[in-house]
Amino acid sequence: QSNVTIYGVVDIGVDHRSGSDTYDSRTALDSGLQSGSRIGFRGVEDLGNGLKASFVLEQSIKADLGEGSGYTRQSFLALSGGFGTVALGRQETPQHRFVDAIDPFGGGTVGQANGVYAKTADRLNNVFAYVTPDFGGFSLTAAYTLNGTADESAITKGQPDTDLEVFALHPVYKNGPLHVGLNYIHTEAEAATGDRESDTWELGAAYDFGAVRLSALYGEIDYDNDANYGDDTRKQWMVGASVPVGSAGKFAVSYVTAEFDDLDREGKQIAVGYFHDLSKRTNLYVAYAKRSDEILFKTSGSGAVDNGTGYEKGFNLGIRHKF
Amino acid sequence: QSNVTIYGVVDIGVDHRSGSDTYDSRTALDSGLQSGSRIGFRGVEDLGNGLKASFVLEQSIKADLGEGSGYTRQSFLALSGGFGTVALGRQETPQHRFVDAIDPFGGGTVGQANGVYAKTADRLNNVFAYVTPDFGGFSLTAAYTLNGTADESAITKGQPDTDLEVFALHPVYKNGPLHVGLNYIHTEAEAATGDRESDTWELGAAYDFGAVRLSALYGEIDYDNDANYGDDTRKQWMVGASVPVGSAGKFAVSYVTAEFDDLDREGKQIAVGYFHDLSKRTNLYVAYAKRSDEILFKTSGSGAVDNGTGYEKGFNLGIRHKF
Amino acid sequence: QSNVTIYGVVDIGVDHRSGSDTYDSRTALDSGLQSGSRIGFRGVEDLGNGLKASFVLEQSIKADLGEGSGYTRQSFLALSGGFGTVALGRQETPQHRFVDAIDPFGGGTVGQANGVYAKTADRLNNVFAYVTPDFGGFSLTAAYTLNGTADESAITKGQPDTDLEVFALHPVYKNGPLHVGLNYIHTEAEAATGDRESDTWELGAAYDFGAVRLSALYGEIDYDNDANYGDDTRKQWMVGASVPVGSAGKFAVSYVTAEFDDLDREGKQIAVGYFHDLSKRTNLYVAYAKRSDEILFKTSGSGAVDNGTGYEKGFNLGIRHKF
Known part of the structure; x- marks a missing residue:
């Protein structure tokens, strides 16, 4: 027990969506x-000579439904030392962490950039990850997996290897008020119709002026023989700002847009939110987002009720407690 | 870790059922x-000004089978203060707690009142609950959910909202030897055949005379356009007693009956049991129940072997350990 | 929390298999x-008079995939005293523990004896187990279950009782360098085609000479009306050795073979491995195994990719961390 720390988040609130042509408005x-409810177990062992072994097992929870199973958020073993960190297992992608760090909504509530700004992958299975030591604020993460979405298959001879191979690279500089980084992700899988690939490029930065923190993201996803998009390119960007209000409050605003080169679909989202700390561990939040798009909203709450339902407006009011 | 308390119950024993026309007797x-095996994680944070945030994540376990997943017993976040407590998430119903508290078997073993005495709901999803402060022994619980059995649906325009809406009210007085309370539960769902509703009323009381604790429950469930019962009323009652035996023992006995106004089905159950503490946390139990009914037994152990099997006699011998 | 200890293993590494006629080689x-990744919760309560209550809830985890649910590894309640230990619930079989203890690979990596040497059962549901006190190194374990693979069924009158009844007996002597034991397991289930039974006999021993630990196992499984093997006998044996290398290393080697009396299938496996401790809790491992058999390999990693795929060579390189 002395080896293990239990931690987590219970986040629950009211989600209201409306403005769909097909569906009644939904209140839930x-x-x-704001942040996925979770319970996690982690530990660190000092191996001597500056070497450390550590692990994380983090389970996703739906507190409204009493659901939770597996350690789908993260489950990995890591070795750290002067050389940096090597981590093996199911892990968050550098993209997931970086996009959410730049986003003034932190990747949470209906106001999250991710409502329109697509991430290639939030988490991947079977990942070999390497993170360099911190060089005066600069570090580099490289990650590779032979199958990011399931167990590596035993492939019958002569059949295509449909496992999703992924390679990711993430140089980042974080120092004082500045956070700037680049993402590259390559995905690849064989299919009967030929190889399917995607290349994601992403540049993001945030600068905290004290009275306001400004942030911006630009990304491209180049699809090659994609099952949904064929050969096309998705271009997307976000600009946002957050403003401290008193000692416990934060106001956030963002504008996000995405479009394809060929496909006639595009999306726009404008979002405002306010976050109020009751303590270091507990806060209230309220957020509102409106979009006009043909790229469908992604949901942030329990149940993927927004994917495919075409809701144009969303409202959140809730509470997040960390433990 | 300092924020989280792990607690639970491992309860295991022999369950023997017999007297079915259709099935061989079953020993398992x-x-x-006696009490559902479980493991739970809970924590409390003092927010200052008399305000507290707390959470409970409680998983159901079948120790005989090595099963357990989700936090289906309870998973909620609560804020407490001078105003009382507001709790959000999947929660036990006031009925569940009250009926089990009045029942001399505490809602456990084959002797539980629930073998014949139906509860409308033990637990519900998506609950907004409010509990008043304690006023000299009196308190009131109010609970509401937009869908007690699953995630709130996105309803296609023009289609019925089949989500199970539930409202519950529970005034209770607990002071010294007396425990008396009232339950009201209203359930409602739309169906193609019209609205389905039920109203449950329940009055219960227990008085502890020291040498014996007497208890009684009376309840009615009024069904309106119910999928199983149409328009009918179920009337049910329980009388019971428990007697301390020495410093570590307790003997329990109860008689339960239920019948419908229109439907020609009724049930009777007589049960005896003995509970013996090995410590504050660990006890042995033995219980026997016999029924003559056409309302089928509910099971209390792993596997719903009694539902629909028509066993008329049940026997339990086991051990319960709390941690 | 003071009552509960959290413990576990995160073990992850590269598994490479090749030499199948049907499948491409697989790297994963x-x-x-080496050891199944897991997280467990356990506790002990002193009941006085030399009596103790204890419990174990142990969940299996696939760290590469973020999977884990239930307590399928172990979930039981035990009472211990001068009389020995009685344990109730899902438990490891004495065979599982004994075979793995004799095996120089400890039942882990691609080099485990279990690749060819079949165990009748690793874990069983609904087990009543009794372990005698230790008599100068000698102890006896007896275990019985009415259904080792699922919940005990409610059997319709006149139908066969298909539940898998199992009885196991395991006398063992462990003293200083010597570990020697005997296993007997009887399984029995009714089927429409008549009773199905199996009897497993097993003798194993290991002796630690300091510079080398030698070990050997011989086992027979007699099948009677088996669904796969009909009436036949499987004979299998293993010889192995392990050699300490320095203060932190261990080299292991084993040879395993199995054949049937009637059925024309046999298997041979030769394996070598090296285990290196980074600390008491963390070690690296590397192992290689080659087999020539028609009894298919059992897999040791995530995903049963070796069962039925006919891989003839396996290689492991990984790290195991205990917490």
Whole structure:
């Protein structure tokens, strides 16, 4: 027990969506609106000579429904030392962490950039990851997996290897008020119709002026023989700002847009939110987002009710407690 | 870790059922005969000004089978203060707690009132609950959910909202030897055949005379356009007693009956049991129940072997350990 | 929390298999190569008079995939005293523990004896187990279950009782350098085609000479009306050795073979491995195994990719961390 720390988040609130042509408006008590509800177990062992072994097992929870199983958020073993960190297992992608760090909504609530700004992958299975030591604020993460979405298959001779191979590279500089980084992700899988690939490029930065933190993201996803998009390119960007309000509050605003080169679909989202700390571990939040798009909203709460339902407006009011 | 308390129950014993016309008698090692086996994680944070945030994540376990997943017993976040407590998430109903508290078997073993005495709901999803402060022993619980059995649906325009809406009210007075309370539960769902509703009323009381604790429950469930019962009323009552035996023992006995106004089905159950503490946390139990009914027994152990099997006699012998 | 200890293993590494006629070679990051990744909760309560209550809830994890649910490894309640230990619930079989203890690979990596040497059962549901006190190194374990693979069924009158009844007996002597034991397991289930039974006999021993630990196992499984093997006998044996290398290393080697009396299938496996401690809790491992058999390999990693795929060569390189 002395080896293990239990931690987590219980986040629950009201999610209201409206403005769909097909569906009635939906009001729900949903889990994980600002941050995914979770329970995690982690530990560190000092191996001597500056070497450390550590592990994380982190389970996703839907507190509104009493659901939770597996350690789908993260489950990995890491070795750290002067050389940096090597981590093996199911892990968050550098993209996931970086995009959410730049986003003034932190990747949470209906106001999250991810409502329109697509991430290639939030988490991947079977990842070999390497993170360099911190060089005066600069570090580099490289990650590779032979199958990011399931167990590596035993492939019958002569058949295509449909496992999703992924390579990711993420140089980042974080120092004082500045956070700037680059993402590259390559995905690849064989299919009967030929190889399917995607290349994601992403540049993002945030600068904290004290009275306001400004942030911007630009990304491209180049699809090659994609099952949904064929050969096309998705271009997307976000600009946002957050402003401290008193000692406990934060106001956030963002504008996000995405479009394809060929496909006639595009999306725009404008979002505002306010976050209020009751303590270091507990805060209230309220957020509103409106979009006009043909790229469908992604949901942030329990139940993927927004994917495919075409809701144009969303409202969140809730509470997040960290433990 | 300092923020989280791990607690739980491992309860396991022998369950023997017999007297079915259709099935051979069944002997089994079953989990959760007296109290559902479980593991839980909970924590409290003091927010200052008398305000507290707390959470509970409680998983159901079948120790005989090595099963357990999700936090289906309870998973909620609560804020407490001078105003009382507001709790959001999947929660036990006031009925569940009250009926089990009045029942001399505490809602456990084959002797539980629930074998014949139906509860409308033990637990519900998506609950907004409010509990008043304690006023000299009196308190009131109000609970509401937009869908008690699953995630709130996105309803296609023009289609019925089949989500199970539930409202519950529970005034209770607990002071010294007396425990008396009232339950009201209203359920409602739209169906193609019109609205389906139920109203449950319940009055219960227990008085502890020291040498004996007497208890009684009376309840009615009024069904309106119910999928199983149409328009009918179920009337049910329980009388019971428990007697301390020495410093570590307790003997329990109860008689339960239920019948419908229109439907020609009724049930009777007589049960005896003995509970013996090995410590504050660990006890042995033995219980026997016999029924003559056409309302089928509910099971208390792993596997719903009694539902629909028509066993008329049940026997339990087991051990319960709390941690 | 003071009552509960959290413990576990995160084991992850590279598994490479090749030499199949049907499948391409497979390279994977897999979990649990040396020891199954797991997280467990356990506790002990002193009941006085030399009596103790204890429990174990142990969940299996696939760290490469973020999977884990239930407590399928172990979930039981035990009472211990001068009389020995009685344990109730899902438990490891004495065979599982004994075979793995004799095996120089400890039942782990691609080199485990279990690749060719079949165990009748690793874990069983609904087990009543009794372990005698230790008599100068000698102890006896007896275990019985009415259904080792699922919940005990409610059997319709006149139908066969298909539940898998199992009885196991395991006398063992462990003293200083010597570990010697005997296993007997009887399984029995009714089927429409008549009773199905199996009897497993097993003798194993290991002796630690300091510079080398030698070990050997011989086992027979007599099948009677088996669904796969009809009436036949499987005979299998293993010889192995392990040699300490310095203060932190261990080299292991084993040869395993199995054949049937009637059925024309046999298997041979030769394996070598090296285990290196980074600390008491963390070690690296590397192992290689080659087989020539028609009894198919059992897999040791995530995903049963070896069962039925006919890989003839396996290689593991990984790290195991205990917490």
